[in-house]
Amino acid sequence: MKKIVKYVITDILRNKIVLVYTLFLLAASFSVFSLEDNSSKGLLSLLNIILIVVPLVSIIFATIYVYNSAEFIELLVSQPLKRKTIWLSLFTGLATSLSIAFFIGAGIPVLIYQANMVGLTMILTGVLLSIIFVAIAMLATVKTRDKAKGIGAAIMLWLYFSLLFDGFVLFLLFQFADYPMEKPMIAVSAFNPIDLSRILILLQLDVSAMMGYTGAVFKDFFGTYIGIAFSFSALFLWIALPVWYATRKFNTKDL
Amino acid sequence: MIIASNVTKQFGKLKALDNVSTICNKGECIALIGPNGSGKTTLIKSILGMVVPDSGFITFKDKNILHHWQYRDEIGYMPQIGRYPDNMTIGHVLNMMKDIRNKKTSLDEDLIKSFSLQGLLNKRMRTLSGGTRQKVSAALAFLFDPAVLILDEPTAGLDPVSSEILKDKIIAEKEKGKLVLITSHILSELDDLVTRIIYMQDGKLLFHKSIDDLRADTGEDKLSKAIARVMTK
Amino acid sequence: MKLYLLILFVVVCAPASSKTIKAGANEKYTTIASAINAAVTGDTVLVAAGNYKEHNLVIRTTIVLKGINYPVLNGEKKYELISIKADGVVVDGFKIIHSGVSSLEDISGIKVYDSRNIAIRNNILEDTFFGIYIQNGFNCSIENNQLTANNKEEQQSANGIHCWKCDSMRIINNKVTGHRDGIYFEFVKNSIIWRNVSTNNMRYGLHFMFSNDDTYVSNVFANNGSGVSVMFSNRIKMFSNYFEENWGDASHGILLKEISDGYMQGNHFNRNTSAIFMEGANRIYMTYNSFENNGWALKIQASCVDVVLEKNNFTGNTFDVGTNGSLVLNKFNNNYWDKYEGYDLNKDKIGDVPYRPVSMYSMIVEKYPPAMILFRSFITSLLDKTEKILPSLTPENLKDTAPLMKKAF
Numbered sequence: 001m002k003k004i005v006k007y008v009i010t011d012i013l014r015n016k017i018v019l020v021y022t023l024f025l026l027a028a029s030f031s032v033f034s035l036e037d038n039s040s041k042g043l044l045s046l047l048n049i050i051l052i053v054v055p056l057v058s059i060i061f062a063t064i065y066v067y068n069s070a071e072f073i074e075l076l077v078s079q080p081l082k083r084k085t086i087w088l089s090l091f092t093g094l095a096t097s098l099s100i101a102f103f104i105g106a107g108i109p110v111l112i113y114q115a116n117m118v119g120l121t122m123i124l125t126g127v128l129l130s131i132i133f134v135a136i137a138m139l140a141t142v143k144t145r146d147k148a149k150g151i152g153a154a155i156m157l158w159l160y161f162s163l164l165f166d167g168f169v170l171f172l173l174f175q176f177a178d179y180p181m182e183k184p185m186i187a188v189s190a191f192n193p194i195d196l197s198r199i200l201i202l203l204q205l206d207v208s209a210m211m212g213y214t215g216a217v218f219k220d221f222f223g224t225y226i227g228i229a230f231s232f233s234a235l236f237l238w239i240a241l242p243v244w245y246a247t248r249k250f251n252t253k254d255l
Numbered sequence: 256m257i258i259a260s261n262v263t264k265q266f267g268k269l270k271a272l273d274n275v276s277t278i279c280n281k282g283e284c285i286a287l288i289g290p291n292g293s294g295k296t297t298l299i300k301s302i303l304g305m306v307v308p309d310s311g312f313i314t315f316k317d318k319n320i321l322h323h324w325q326y327r328d329e330i331g332y333m334p335q336i337g338r339y340p341d342n343m344t345i346g347h348v349l350n351m352m353k354d355i356r357n358k359k360t361s362l363d364e365d366l367i368k369s370f371s372l373q374g375l376l377n378k379r380m381r382t383l384s385g386g387t388r389q390k391v392s393a394a395l396a397f398l399f400d401p402a403v404l405i406l407d408e409p410t411a412g413l414d415p416v417s418s419e420i421l422k423d424k425i426i427a428e429k430e431k432g433k434l435v436l437i438t439s440h441i442l443s444e445l446d447d448l449v450t451r452i453i454y455m456q457d458g459k460l461l462f463h464k465s466i467d468d469l470r471a472d473t474g475e476d477k478l479s480k481a482i483a484r485v486m487t488k
Numbered sequence: 489m490k491l492y493l494l495i496l497f498v499v500v501c502a503p504a505s506s507k508t509i510k511a512g513a514n515e516k517y518t519t520i521a522s523a524i525n526a527a528v529t530g531d532t533v534l535v536a537a538g539n540y541k542e543h544n545l546v547i548r549t550t551i552v553l554k555g556i557n558y559p560v561l562n563g564e565k566k567y568e569l570i571s572i573k574a575d576g577v578v579v580d581g582f583k584i585i586h587s588g589v590s591s592l593e594d595i596s597g598i599k600v601y602d603s604r605n606i607a608i609r610n611n612i613l614e615d616t617f618f619g620i621y622i623q624n625g626f627n628c629s630i631e632n633n634q635l636t637a638n639n640k641e642e643q644q645s646a647n648g649i650h651c652w653k654c655d656s657m658r659i660i661n662n663k664v665t666g667h668r669d670g671i672y673f674e675f676v677k678n679s680i681i682w683r684n685v686s687t688n689n690m691r692y693g694l695h696f697m698f699s700n701d702d703t704y705v706s707n708v709f710a711n712n713g714s715g716v717s718v719m720f721s722n723r724i725k726m727f728s729n730y731f732e733e734n735w736g737d738a739s740h741g742i743l744l745k746e747i748s749d750g751y752m753q754g755n756h757f758n759r760n761t762s763a764i765f766m767e768g769a770n771r772i773y774m775t776y777n778s779f780e781n782n783g784w785a786l787k788i789q790a791s792c793v794d795v796v797l798e799k800n801n802f803t804g805n806t807f808d809v810g811t812n813g814s815l816v817l818n819k820f821n822n823n824y825w826d827k828y829e830g831y832d833l834n835k836d837k838i839g840d841v842p843y844r845p846v847s848m849y850s851m852i853v854e855k856y857p858p859a860m861i862l863f864r865s866f867i868t869s870l871l872d873k874t875e876k877i878l879p880s881l882t883p884e885n886l887k888d889t890a891p892l893m894k895k896a897f
Contacts, residue, residue, distance in 0.1 A: 003355060007340070007347075010342075010343075011340040011341075048866075051865075051866070069340065071336065072338065072339060075339065077303070078303045078330070079355055080328035080355075080356065081327075163867050163870070166862050166865045166866065167867050169861070169862060173856045177855070194865075195862075195865065202863060202864060218860070218861065253307075254264075254306040254307060255305040
């Protein structure tokens with residue numbers, strides 16, 4: 001397993017797209033921090049980048065990479081290797097290299113300008129989002145044979161998590177306006193890793209305290225150790241479940 | 256050595272393999288022949304475990320391959336189109352394969368030498384021509400001195416000289432008592448190679464006989480003529 | 489030096505017959521009560537440092553009661569400490585601790601009953617129920633006092649400086665913390681609140697009801713349970729006050745309810761859940777105020793009429809303006825909004841397109857508070873952007889027609 005991970009990582013890290021992604025993040029983070037007059041405002045701007053760009057790049061890059069590696073995977077499958085090993089190595093390789101790219105691109109500037117709990121939460125959730133969307137991408141690729149369809153599915157998934165899901169939440173809120181929805185909202189947020197990450201970071205930024213009753217309810221939950229434990233377990237489940245299911249599918253997939 | 260029993264595989268509406276049963280023994284060089292889309296590659300992939308049959312089973316040395324991935328240690332596979340991670344050099348790929356196989360016994364580097372790949376070790380895979388990739392694929396298939404060789408269109412894209420080198424190598428390996436499975440469209444090439452023929456059409460295995468039987472049946476000396484006979488019959 | 493000055497003052501101002509009476513462990517009068525009893529109008533009672541447990545001191549003559557080095561008056565959690573029932577009394581320099589607690593009698597550290605021209609200054613009050621309570625006073629000054637309480641529950645606590653039915657009061661440079669309301673005004677008119685610091689009180693830093701023609705200047709109201717509340721009052725002026733860090737459910741920098749003809753200038757609103765919450769406010773003019781880093785800078789209910797905002801700075805607020813209706817009878821003009829994305833072609837430093845400070849998302853949150861969970865999500869910014877281009881939900885008329893390109897001050 002280690003060997004294949006090593007080869008996948010070296011292959012990806014040589015890829016120009018990952019390099020461009022890293023440089024883009026670097027440029028964006030440094031410019032955000034140097035343009036804004038205070039660095040916590042910079043963090044807020046960076047938040048948008050993390051919540052939109054990181055999932056997008058992770059899911060698209062991972063999808064394309066897996067499709068492009070189809071022959072390589074075939075080659076490996078014809079070797080005396082367990083399929084599970086190959087698939088998990090591919091996942092580990094992709095997740096590691098995208099996390100590294102994120103860490104260098106956004107993590108280091110954040111550490112330079114905002115080495116506090118907010119910054120650390122941001123880096124952690126950014127890394128987790130990278131991994132989660134690689135996992136989701138792997139699920140998308142294993143479910144669809146066709147490359148174009150697969151990439152389409154990846155884009156749709158990204159759109160779903162970053163936009164449609166929230167639209168659905170909004171719709172739900174309108175429909176159940178007469179009920180106290182604060183607590184159900186907490187549960188609903190667990191179904192979207194992007195929402196969960198956003199809330200985790202915003203609570204660290206302390207803007208929530210300004211948001212009246214609702215903010216207080218969220219803070220009471222997500223601000224406690226139980227809430228943080230819940231959020232991170234939910235995020236880890238978002239990695240584990242897609243990977244587990246994709247691996248199961250890959251085990252019996254025809255290549 | 257390899258036994259396929261009632262193997263059936265369906266892709267959507269297309270029956271790629273329809274109740275295929277056959278036995279391949281060592282020391283044989285078997286040609287898999289049939290028109291495009293007849294299920295040759297699917298059969299090979301089934302043997303390699305890349306395609307999982309809907310029904311039926313395949314055994315390798317009397318073990319069902321479904322749960323024993325280790326059997327692939329004894330197979331050298333040369334795919335129809337060998338594609339490798341773009342950013343790796345030939346050297347990397349060779350080393351990676353050696354790394355993965357982790358084989359203790361000596362390596363068979365004949366083809367690397369005769370294709371003179373040593374000089375190209377630092378070339379990245381994406382810069383290579385199709386022919387050179389085929390050479391790499393071939394070299395990899397033979398590298399670990401496996402008991403079974405599965406070659407999918409081995410000479411496609413190779414220049415005549417390399418083609419000859421590969422053929423010689425195949426013959427040499429067959430002489431050593433290995434099982435060789437070849438698919439090819441260029442039947443004339445197979446004349447002096449193969450000992451047995453498997454003919455497939457529309458996912459069905461039409462016949463599996465020795466080349467001598469085939470010649471006797473059709474009265475043709477050349478394989479290509481003999482097959483043409485069969486097809487028009 | 490101060491003492492000499494005081495003596496000089498007393499000598500100059502008091503009638504010729506006035507004298508100074510000393511109280512203290514080593515003096516002729518060992519209790520303050522006996523010294524007060526001995527004093528006649530115009531006398532000064534000087535109290536030496538020490539601990540005094542004298543239950544309730546009642547002052548019924550016009551005297552100056554002055555402590556030297558903060559003599560401690562201990563109410564033992566049972567008594568009101570000083571009750572003033574005469575005009576022109578001065579209470580100066582005491583440390584007043586542990587008053588009794590009774591909502592029935594409104595027990596206080598210092599309480600003034602129906603008197604005029606009282607001065608209460610330089611006192612330290614700790615753990616009192618009401619701190620300084622003026623009931624029906626006229627022309628009184630409360631100056632340089634420090635009031636501290638450590639209350640945990642609103643029911644068990646009372647206000648720091650409490651004025652009821654007063655006229656011409658001067659509340660200057662006091663510090664109030666830990667009470668229910670820091671400063672409380674009810675039926676108080678023609679008064680000034682100047683340079684006070686009211687922080688960490690349970691309910692309001694300043695609570696203001698049915699009080700007309702008052703002015704408050706340069707006060708700091710921070711970290712109070714619900715900020716500042718000004719209700720049912722007319723002609724209030726507010727200058728250069730600081731409203732900060734009032735966070736939480738239903739918490740405001742300042743709540744303006746049923747206020748008419750107010751004037752607000754140069755106030756600073758920093759990090760409040762909502763900086764200003766207005767309900768039924770009429771004819772309020774706001775200018776040169778700065779709103780920074782608030783949840784909502786301004787929540788203006790549809791019941792407000794003729795509120796005018798000119799030349800204010802809005803920076804770093806989550807939402808600039810929130811409202812609950814589509815009817816807008818208020819005016820925004822020449823304010824600076826950091827979220828303004830317009831342009832200024834003729835370089836007159838005024839944006840060429842109007843700014844709409846009410847965002848779609850703020851309307852949604854106003855109606856469905858749990859939508860806050862979508863704060864800063866992609867969809868809400870998308871909604872806001874579309875709404876900016878094609879306004880449909882947000883009130884059409886709520887706009888700053890001439891927004892400033894640079895900060896107003």
